[in-house]
Amino acid sequence: MALNLSDKFISPYKIDEIIHALRNTDFHLERAKSKNLKKIDFEKTNQNQLQISRQIDFDIPVSAQKFVSNPISLVELWTFESNQKIAIKVSIPNIQTEVEASMALKSEDNKTSILVETVVVSKIFLMSSFAEEFVSKYWKKSLQKDFEILNDWIKS
Structure with missing residues (x-):
């Protein structure tokens, strides 16, 4: 199963300010606090990569509770x-x-437009409906909140 999504956000801040914040682990810690966070670890694998490992509690649909907890x-x-492109890969081993x-x-006009193109792939056929729910409830909501x-982070 694969699900494709596209979202666009507008920020009043410059690209350099946005990139600086996205590279900052304190920013990622702040965004993690908005979720049901259990644990978080950071690892800078090289100058252009940041790995974030998290554990969260998620509202698991009843139909999926026998497969994942x-x-x-x-x-x-x-x-x-680059300063104009960031790739993000999120692995969710549990599912x-x-x-x-x-x-x-x-x-664009003293603002920055941010286009987020997303592909969600679930390797377990039985989990495909859970993956769709994860995306609709978590990913899109999470992007908006992030x-x-x-x-707010850049403003302060």
């Missing part, structure tokens, strides 16, 4: 390919699902 583990790998996202940043936190 809380906490859900997530490993995010942020690759800063054998991966989220691959590409963030394209573009200056961009609110990002703008």
Whole structure:
């Protein structure tokens, strides 16, 4: 199963300010606090990569509770390919699902537009409905909240 999503966000801040915040582990800790966080670890694998390992509690649908339980583990790998492009890979081993996202940043009228293209792939057929629910309840909601936190973080 694969699910494709596209989201666009507008930030009043410059690309450099956004990239600086996204590279900052304190920012990622702040965004993690908005979720049901159990544990978080950071590892800078190289100058252009940041790995974030988290455990969260998630509202698991009744139909999936026999296959997976809380906490859900997530490993995010942020690759800063350039000042205008970031690749994000989120692995969710508990449900054998991966989220691959590409963030394209573009200056527009003293603002920055951020286009997020996402592909969600679940390797377990029985978990496909859970993966869809994960995306609709967690990923999209999380993106919206993360961009609110990002703008507030840069503002402060």
